[in-house]
Amino acid sequence: MDNLETLIIARRLRVPIGDDPAGSHPGWGEVAARQLDAALLSVGFKCSAALLERLARLRGETVIDLGVRVLAAVRELVGDHVRHNAYFIDFPRNVPDTMEFWAGLLREALLDPVAATRVQPATLNLLALPGYGRYQHTYADLLAAHAELIPLAGDRVTVLQLGTGLESEARELYFSLAGSQVPLSAEDLAALRTLAAFCTGEPEHIPVRENRAVVNEVRLAAGRPLLVETVTDVLRLACGCSGGDVTLATPTRFRSFRRAERRALLQALDAVASPAKLGDVPRHREQWKRLGERLHPHEQPRLPRAAHVFEVARGVRRARSFDSHVEAALSEGRTGEAVDLLEKAPGALLRRLDHLLRTGTAPAAVLDAAGKAAAGASGRVLLSLREHLHNRLTPVAGRVFTNRHGRAWATADTRSPIEDDVLSRAVTLLDDEIARRLPDLGELIIDPDVLDVALPLSGKAVAPGLGMLPRGSLSAVDGELLRFFVHWRQAGRRTDYDLSALLLDASYGDPEHVSWTNYGNDFAEYSGDLTDATDGASEFINIRLAQATRSIVIPQVHIYAGEAFDEAAEAFFGYMSRDAGQEGRPFEPRTVRMKSDLRGAGRVALPLVFLRGDDGVWRAKWLHLYLKGHPGFNQVEGSRVTASLLVRSIIERDYLGVRYLADLLRRKSSAGGHTTYIGLQTPADLPEGARVYTPSTLHELIPA
Structure with missing residues (x-):
């Protein structure tokens, strides 16, 4: 129950409190509610008037118990559940010059008789010098060195709303996630699984297949009919039941299924395994082979079509996919035939519309087919295509491709142009269909x-957190000081993350950086490099926006050595903003504007970019990108060109x-x-x- 309560507070900023049949309780509930509100304010949160009034009617003991859980949830949401120390105790003041710092460490090592024996000029490793990469003071020492935060009206105050009962709030969140029109992040899929086990029923329509697989796990356990439309739906369900990846991005080691489970899975498979659907099997051939070893399809001779699936996987039976038929027609110049095929799959036709308009000899016929397909495609496909076509009108630096894990790469745009009147007609038919589907919201x-x-057309690359917005969103940056931070804690081996910033002018040139190899410049300071995170480590970069001589600031987190972002015990990034005269510790929770976990297969994280517009106002544009990087020793100097091209492509793209x-x-x-x-x-x-x-x-x- 506590996990559900924390989930609702973090996702919806609502505190679930059920109706109290006994009515109000005289006592000190109002005092406890005020105390909770004051404690929340210290981390940038407060109770709404309705929540405060409801808390005041509860017993004081109940408010205290609830308050402990609420405070813990919001402190983790903002990143205040850990102690954020800094390598340089006075940061952002008294940060030494880079060369002076290294010279001082080297001098101390040479003066130390024991350390001097390890300092060999031919093989000098600066990172191994005594005193480098580990805190030289305690967290208490850091607190003593900094004055209290000066509260200002510009500090963030996030209001917690009064929720209904836990069951009602959980059901509302469950229906919202399960019925989502866009794919969910890994964290939201995990939340959906927790909610599905708690809530009864489900939405009438579950459009995203990964969400359907999670719901089917509960239906399978309860012996209820499964919601499947394709053979891949059954594979996703088997992966989910085995604790694997329902997105099918990584292989799953299937568990042994009970006889009733095997029968249910094979019956569902037999119901959808038509000859046309068998073409989906080769895409995940190896996983189907492994699943066949667990389901024993030979035990069910009355389900022959289910057996056909595994015959295709083993190569005994041949089945061509729908996409292969379309690709063959397009490669041979038979665009009209390809359009005829795609008319049977409206979403697939619209996803290929740009290609069809560039290769076809009759764009009018293609557009007529697109107009018919628009009525049968999902709203997400319509909006994605609308955004794509809008950006075809304006040349950009390059095309950006991003996978489900946020891994991105950019390339030059070599596509042939599409005539303006053709684009205009395509955009109009999409606008009309999207408008037709929208409800009257009063x-x-x-x-x-x-x-x-930006509209959230996919949530896969966006880890939930405080202040998170979809990729391509623009948000204002308040305050005169910008301070971003990373915190990580290693799970089993020494792990070294490096917070860095790439600084560019308005034309994406004249690069400069702030990192462990350059501690600062006239407007930026680095808090110092930490190379071991056994008990957790934090790094900061402070930017004085008014003095900045660059217009583009790109924060980056590099894995120099050790565990990946999704292997570490904990890893998150965020940023704060303050006024120039505001005192306080390096980390102050009420000044945090954004915080989210780091994850993904890349070795370099690019969470967002800060831009100074022509009006002089600073804004953040959200990236949610990960670069592949190198297996180790990643530095901002090595990813400068790739990061610049990626960021420029996203900055210049107009997101819907x-x-x-x-x-x-x-x-x-x-x-x-x-x-x-x-x-x-x-x-x-x-x-x-x-x-x-x-x-x-x-x-x-x-x-x-």
Whole structure:
């Protein structure tokens, strides 16, 4: 129950409190509620008026118990559940010059008779010098060296709302995740699995196949009919039941299934294994072979079509995929035949529309087919294509390709252009179909700050956290000081992460960096390099925005040695903003604007980029990217060119945002009836019963 409560607080910023049949309790509940509110304010949170009023009616002991859990949840959300020490105790003050620092370490080593024997000029390893890479003071020493934080009105205050009972809140979150039109992150899939085991029922429609696999795990355990449409749905379910990856990105070691489970899986497989669906099997041939060893299809002679699946996997039976038929037609110049094939799969046709328009001799026929396909494709496909076609109108530095893990690469755009009138017609038919599907949300109230937030067309690369926005979103950076940070704790072997910043001018040139090889410049300071994180380590970079002589700041986290981001016991990144005269420790939770876990297969993380616009205002653009990097010894100097090209491609790309959807929604909104609010946070003065969409629920606006 505590895990569910923490999940709801972190995902929805709502505190689940059920109705109390006994009514209010005289006592010190109001005092305890005020104490909780004060404690929350110290980490940048506070109770809404409704939550505070509800807490005041509870017993004091109940408020204290609940408050301990709420405070723990929000402290972890903001990154305040660990002690953030810094290598240089006075950071950002008194950071030494880089060369002076190394010279001082070397001088101390030579003066130490024991250490001097290890300092050999021919094989000098600066990172092995005594005193380097480990804290030289305690956390208490750090606190004593810094004045208390000066609270200012610009500090972040995130309001926690009053929730309903735990069961009701869990069900609402479960239906939101299960019914999502966009793929979920790994963390949200794990949350969905937890919720599915707790909640009863499920949405009528579960469009994303990974979500369906998680729900099917519960249905299989309960002996209920499975929700499958393709043979791959059964494979995903088997992977999920074995503790594997329902996205099929990594191989799964299948467990032994009980007889009833084998029969249910084979029956589901037999029901969907038509000759047309067998073409999906070769894509995951090896996993099907391993699954066949566990399901024993020969025990079910009355399910012959299920056996055909494993015959295709073993190569005994041949089955061509739908995509292979389409590719053959396109490679031989038979575009009309390819279009005829794709008309049977509306989503596939729209995903290939750019290619068809470039290779076909009759774009009008292709567009007619696209118009028919639009009515049968998902809203997510329509919006993704709309964004793609819009960016075809404006040349960019390069094309960016990103996989489900956030691994990205860029290449030059060598595609032939598409005529403007053809693009215009394609865009119009998409706009019309998207607008047709949008509901009437009644009186629409939209926070201007949310207009530049990108629509969440995929959540796979975005780890949930505080202040997280989809890739391509723009958000304002308040304050005069920008400070980003990384914290990690190794699981089993020495792990060295390096926080760095690549600094570029407005034309993406004149590069400069701040890292362990360059401790600072006229407007930036580095907190010092830590090379061991047995008990956790934190690194910071401080940027004085008003003095910055560069317009682009790209924070990076490099794995120099040791465990990957998803292997470490803990790894997260975030940033703070403060006013220039604001005192405080290197890490102050109430100034944190964003914090999220680091994960992914890459060795270099690029969470976001900070940009100074022509108006002089600094903004953050969200990246959620990981570079492959090297197996070890990654440095900002080595990834400078790749990072610059990737970041430029994303900066220059126009992402489809809330502004676009808001314009379409306003055409259908009615003046009377219910109220709908879209914003970054829930305001306090909304009418009763108003529907609220914030970044955590923006995916619910994506039409079906």
